Amino acid sequence: MELLATVPLLIIDDLGMRKVPATAAEDLLEIVMRRYERASTLLTSNRPAEDWGKLLGDSAAVTAMLDRLLHHGHVLKCGPRSWRTRMELPDQEGKR
Secondary structure, eight states: OHHHHHSSEEEEOSTTSSOOOTTHHHHHHHHHHHHTTTSEEEEOOSSOGGGHHHHHTOHHHHHHHHHHHHHSOOOOOOOSSOHHHHSOOOOTTSOO
């Protein structure tokens, strides 16, 4: 927990892609609270933030976590299509 709380940039990638333990919301809130206004956190998810309470099983903890994440944060929405499928693939000669 101490390492996660103090690393300069914590990246949590693909939140919600796998089943999480029952304590996930509390653990994640603890990490975010320790990092709040002290270090940067980048979080990615294909799930809308409105679903995180149900996903993590604790709406109150998720609300508190999002409050801290969004206070000084920036939200980037990439849309429904994957960025991987938007890229034009090179032809056989390597040209795009």
